[in-house]
Amino acid sequence: MKSSRLVSSGMLVSFLMTFFLAGCAQNPDVRIGHDHISGTIAKSPPDYMMCVKDELRGSSSTYVVNENNSLKLFVESTDPDKASGLVEVYSSGTQYQYSAYQRDAWYDHGRLLDAAFVCSRT
Template identity: 55%
Template sequence: MKRSAEVVAFKSILSGFIPSLFIGLFLIGCAHNPDIRMGQDNTSGTTVNNPSSYLGCVQSELPKGAKVYTQQENNALQLFVDSTDPNQATGLVEIKSSGVEHHYSAYQRDAWYDHGRLLDAALMCSRA
């Protein structure tokens, strides 16, 4: 009798553990930080502003305490927010020269958090 009670208890524990294990693994899989350029929060377009002026305008629209980094990569001037690692950055604006017009792309992780402030700045500065 004692043996069957132990088996029932063990099965009960397993029946709660296995779904919890799958849920935990699912959440771990969702918690990775993919390249910001792979997200859904983005905008792009063209501007006649030169790349330095354009990124200066975008930067001026960000909160005063924002950590911003600029770098040149593959014929594009990039402005990163919070980190230069695309897997960790909360924002990225890239601008490439192509004659008179310059093509920009802006990406923001969790844009809902501040109502897309970086994306709005990228669009507004393209028209300024």
């Protein structure tokens, strides 16, 4: 009786540890987070990216990369696992679509997301 209780307790602890660790093991890719927006842009992709960069001027390092038929603006790092933000522009038929992602957008009130949205309309 005592050994079956120990086995049950051990299995419960093992299950809880696995559950806890699985919950903590998150993909750090900025595109996986909750803070993102998307839509269409009214200007050319290079002009749109320049607008976003201008809106962020002085607050962050930005890097524009042309990759796989899309234009990407990374904030702080070109590695999506380390970047604090990312804006992607890609062709969708006759229009251009954008997706913007920001890690910890609450920290600066979603400045990158705001810039991406404002620049899509002008």
